[in-house]
Amino acid sequence: MNIFIKQSLYLGLLIMSSIGFSQDDDVEVFGVLVEEDNSQPIPYVTIALYDIDTKGIISGTTTDENGKFSITTDSSNFYIEISFMGYKTKKISDFKVKNAKIDLGIIKLLEDNEVLDEVLITGEVSKTVFKLDKRVFNIGKDISSTGASALEVLSNVPSVNVNIEGEVSLRGSSGVQILINGKPSVLADESSNALGTITADMIESIEVVTNPSAKYEASGTAGILNIILKKEEKKGWNGSVSANTGIPDNHSIGLSLNRRTEKFNLFTQMGVGYRSLPRENEAINRDLISDEVVFSDGTSYRNETFYNLTLGTDYHINERNVITLSGNLAYEIEDQPSDTKFRFFDSTNSLVSSWLRNETTEATNPKYQYELNYKTQFDDDDEHSLQFSALGRFFGKDQSSQFVNTMLSGTDVGSDQQTETNFQQSDYTFKADYTNPLSETYTIEAGAQYVINDVGNDYEVRDLTGGSYVVNNDLTNNFEYNQKVLGVYFTGSYELEKWGLKAGLRIENTDLNTVLTNTNVSNSQKFTDYFPSLHSSYKVGDNTSFQAGYSRRIFRPRLWDLNPFFNISNNFNIRQGNPDLQPEFTDSYELTSIYRLGKASFSSSIYHKYTTEVVERVSTFNDNVTITTPQNIGTNASTGFETNGKYSPNKWLTFTGDFNFNYFDRVGTFQSQSFDFSGRQWSSRLGSKIGLPADIDLELTGNYQSGYETIQGDVTGFAYLDLGIRKKIFKGKAIANLGVRDLFESRISENTVSQATFETYTFSKRGRFITLGISYGFGKGEAMTYSGGRRR
Known part of the structure; x- marks a missing residue:
């Protein structure tokens, strides 16, 4: 619980921080975060730079989906702290600057088993992550979707509408290509009501692709909806x-x-x-x-x-x-x-x-x-x-x-x-x-x-x-x-x-x-x-x-x-x-x-x-x-x-x-x-989540x-x-x-x-x-x- 509180404070400080950098003296800090046991990359890890004297936060970032991170600073008096819920926090103060770069290489994090047994799940409501050619809607605790089918979950996704007949439209246009885990599937066949057999608790995220790149199949004039099903990968x-x-x-x-x-x-x-x-x-x-x-x-x-x-x-x-x-x-x-x-x-x-x-x-x-x-x-x-x-x-x-x-x-x-x-x-x-x-x-x-x-x-x-x-x-x-x-x-x-x-x-x-x-x-x-x-x-x-x-x-x-x-x-x-x-x-x-x-x-x-x-x-x-x-x-x-x-x-x-x-x-x-x-x-949706x-x-x-x-x-x-x-x-x-x-x-x-x-x-x-x-x-x-x- 303490790690989670600390993690939240880090993220809050990172969002609120607005530090100006001098381009001439900038130093780039970069590396890759992996698990100690299996060398799997760890996404969304918090990387923070702290002033050695004041202990105040200088800047920060998070790792991408491949565990990589890069952060730039004009400070020369700092240490690096790496933290993520469920893992032991790592502090790095011994590093070398070469050509205005600090290459930390591959950094391994060790699971904190004591914390894992007591962790509280405090995920937020569903939220959208933006990428170059798509938006990823991560399914959170949308509690009105309890027991709902995939069609009902889709109706809560920004840009998506599902009418009473079960027809899916994107920005008011039909002709949507629906995929399961990036591929056509019998479970995505609207005509057979197959989406009704997928329940909300099976869905990890939904990718909304309004302007698909050439990599995607060209079907669907309105765009593509890709339903990602959950698949646990814990040991x-x-x-x-x-x-x-x-x-x-x-x-x-x-x-x-x-x-x-x-x-x-x-x-x-x-x-x-x-x-x-x-x-x-x-x-x-x-x-x-x-x-x-x-x-x-x-x-x-x-x-x-x-x-x-x-x-x-x-x-x-x-x-x-x-x-x-x-x-x-x-x-x-x-x-x-x-x-x-x-x-x-x-x-x-x-x-x-x-x-x-x-x-x-x-x-x-x-x-x-x-x-x-x-x-x-x-x-x-x-x-x-x-x-x-x-x-x-x-x-x-x-x-x-x-x-x-x-x-x-x-x-x-x-x-x-x-x-x-x-x-x-x-x-x-x-x-x-x-x-x-x-x-x-x-x-x-x-x-x-x-x-x-x-x-x-x-x-x-x-x-x-x-x-x-x-x-x-x-x-x-x-x-x-x-x-x-x-x-x-x-x-x-x-x-x-x-x-x-x-x-x-x-x-x-x-x-x-x-x-x-x-x-x-x-x-x-x-x-x-x-x-x-x-x-x-x-x-x-x-x-x-x-x-x-x-x-x-x-x-x-x-x-x-x-x-x-x-x-x-x-x-x-x-x-x-x-x-x-x-x-x-x-x-x-x-x-x-x-x-x-x-x-x-x-x-x-x-x-x-x-x-x-x-x-x-x-x-x-x-x-x-x-x-x-x-x-x-x-x-x-x-x-x-x-x-x-x-x-x-x-x-x-x-x-x-x-x-x-x-x-x-x-x-x-x-x-x-x-x-x-x-x-x-036109269409609109307004939601509120109130903690009691x-x-x-x-x-x-x-x-x-x-x-x-x-x-x-x-x-x-x-x-x-x-x-x-x-x-x-x-x-x-x-x-x-x-x-x-x-x-x-x-x-x-x-x-x-x-x-x-x-x-x-x-x-x-x-x-x-x-x-x-x-x-x-x-x-x-x-x-x-x-x-x-x-x-x-």
């Missing part, structure tokens, strides 16, 4: 266990284990749970020609029982070579009951008929993936490396649905129906990445990636005719989807103490084929595209720095955008894909400033994106039925401003905030109809998403509030959490389409979620709500 046995319960039903148990030896790092995560996701729905279809109206309202449920198992090992062949083999198995059992009441009114507003449509859907979703990585580091430099990886993943869905219509009044409106879906998706990714720091200032990167996506979806619809179910050939087909993408890239960077520059080029060749086997309708697309990127950063001083970036991105239509099958849950509001959909292309420009002002820190960005072949959801209307399909419509030019910050007026109170505004200009034509218009959209007596913390987070205009109508804005309470137990080894999401049940989805011949209105709401969780860390592990830098 011996370590782990944590968590249990959650909630209303509506949200129950889960999770276990994380890690065993670290000299050669092996064995890790596993397992979890089982059950959740119920109710949703209220309303819809109005209005024919402006005949004045007929169809009203529908009801409640649907998505009940899921899920199982998750992750196994993996790192085998350190020697100090320079490591092999990682890992696998993940997930299995979901879905039950989706719903009841929707329909009412049909004629032109005189008289009720013609009303009926109840009941849906009973059952599905099983097996998912698995396996991955092999090999990384070698060259003798001349730890950062000089070559890495190969191979990833295979599979997702299946065996689903059956029964739709029964019960007449309440009036005439019969249609027969009962059944659907059967047999879906299988296999993906394979092969990568090679090479990094070579040619010098302290120059670094080159090069690599290649080959991705294969192979999908089959056999879909059948049956109508009740004459007392038996007959296949509806107009709605039944087998959709096959095969896509191959070959990409190669090269980047070069030049970094000095104050500024850096990184440029790159990626080339990708796409070969996409789709076919409806029953009707023999096929579509093939082949194209080669170039994706340049340019990033720069400049550090004005200790409190201010700037980043600038440019990248070109592509949004390839996803399977569910291309799949032409109907969703007939509500057969008056139908969604289907478009096999002829073309990819979007976006040129993205960004300027970001990072600065500190007293006890506050801020980041602000001005950005501009120009997108061609924009994918929009377009509604058509026939016989009171609305059919929504994605279409390529024109261009979108968007200019925006974003700022987020953190302010801690004292040790028990912290405020965090995020604000994003963008103005967009849409130009496009579809079926002789012009869709030229301009609009604006008895180791109790209170957290409040308010969110607002503005309404905005669409090509056919508008989307309504909404505000909602999340809160949480946390209590530490057993000196922080155990933590109990109570979280309430959407306290006032105000988070909604409300859309209006207004056209010359028809109007439609849709509304849905999830409601309030209450969760209670407890977690406990054992060995050298911590309770699973804790997350910070890399831990050992």
Whole structure:
């Protein structure tokens, strides 16, 4: 505890210190911090320079992720003190100055085992770390996320929005590429709700890449979100266990284990749970020609029982070579009951008929993936490396649905129906990445990636005719989807103490084929595209720095955008894909400033994106039925401003905030109809963390998403509030959490389409979620709500 207090005082003094240096007499002190036992680098260690006579602090810094540090001073009468929680403090007063440099070489720190056994975990709320081409959002004690899924955690990340349907957007734009540990994953498949099987306590950090460099796959016009899962690396046995319960039903148990030896790092995560996701729905279809109206309202449920198992090992062949083999198995059992009441009114507003449509859907979703990585580091430099990886993943869905219509009044409106879906998706990714720091200032990167996506979806619809179910050939087909993408890239960077520059080029060749086997309708697309990127950063001083970036991105239509099958849950509001959909292309420009002002820190960005072949959801209307399909419509030019910050007026109170505004200009034509218009959209988030007596913390987070205009109508804005309470137990080894999401049940989805011949209105709401969780860390592990830098 004393070390932690001392560590905090050091950091506070370092932040407050503002010492001017004489450039002519500056001396540079540098070195590398590693662990005594295994020579692993230690990041985030505090390095402080003290005046020998006054004992006052002169200056200080912290080590980077590779354990390296560099600090400059004009003093000649000082000693060096190195401290980090869990390690014995080291004092260095015997050193030599040569050519205005003090090279301390490799410094080894010894673990303080007595302190480790009694350490209190006092991590802060989630915070963002800025790097040259990305922001890293470290998941802290966001207590309102207790028992939450990865989608709900993403909704708390600056710049990210998740709507009630689970669609992820970045700065108000969809087309986000979601990765798990830097790679595509079946767990990141939004269409299968797979992110729901990843819980908050499994996540270490989330990388937000709004302007990806050429090193990254070019998919995702809005950018990339990379979810980093926890993997303990402490010696011996370590782990944590968590249990959650909630209303509506949200129950889960999770276990994380890690065993670290000299050669092996064995890790596993397992979890089982059950959740119920109710949703209220309303819809109005209005024919402006005949004045007929169809009203529908009801409640649907998505009940899921899920199982998750992750196994993996790192085998350190020697100090320079490591092999990682890992696998993940997930299995979901879905039950989706719903009841929707329909009412049909004629032109005189008289009720013609009303009926109840009941849906009973059952599905099983097996998912698995396996991955092999090999990384070698060259003798001349730890950062000089070559890495190969191979990833295979599979997702299946065996689903059956029964739709029964019960007449309440009036005439019969249609027969009962059944659907059967047999879906299988296999993906394979092969990568090679090479990094070579040619010098302290120059670094080159090069690599290649080959991705294969192979999908089959056999879909059948049956109508009740004459007392038996007959296949509806107009709605039944087998959709096959095969896509191959070959990409190669090269980047070069030049970094000095104050500024850096990184440029790159990626080339990708796409070969996409789709076919409806029953009707023999096929579509093939082949194209080669170039994706340049340019990033720069400049550090004005200790409190201010700037980043600038440019990248070109592509949004390839996803399977569910291309799949032409109907969703007939509500057969008056139908969604289907478009096999002829073309990819979007976006040129993205960004300027970001990072600065500190007293006890506050801020980041602000001005950005501009120009997108061609924009994918929009377009509604058509026939016989009171609305059919929504994605279409390529024109261009979108968007200019925006974003700022987020953190302010801690004292040790028990912290405020965090995020604000994003963008103005967009849409130009496009579809079926002789012009869709030229301009609009604006903005969102904000304000959070506070309040420390109370008895180791109790209170957290409040308010969110607002503005309404905005669409090509056919508008989307309504909404505000909602999340809160949480946390209590530490057993000196922080155990933590109990109570979280309430959407306290006032105000988070909604409300859309209006207004056209010359028809109007439609849709509304849905999830409601309030209450969760209670407890977690406990054992060995050298911590309770699973804790997350910070890399831990050992």
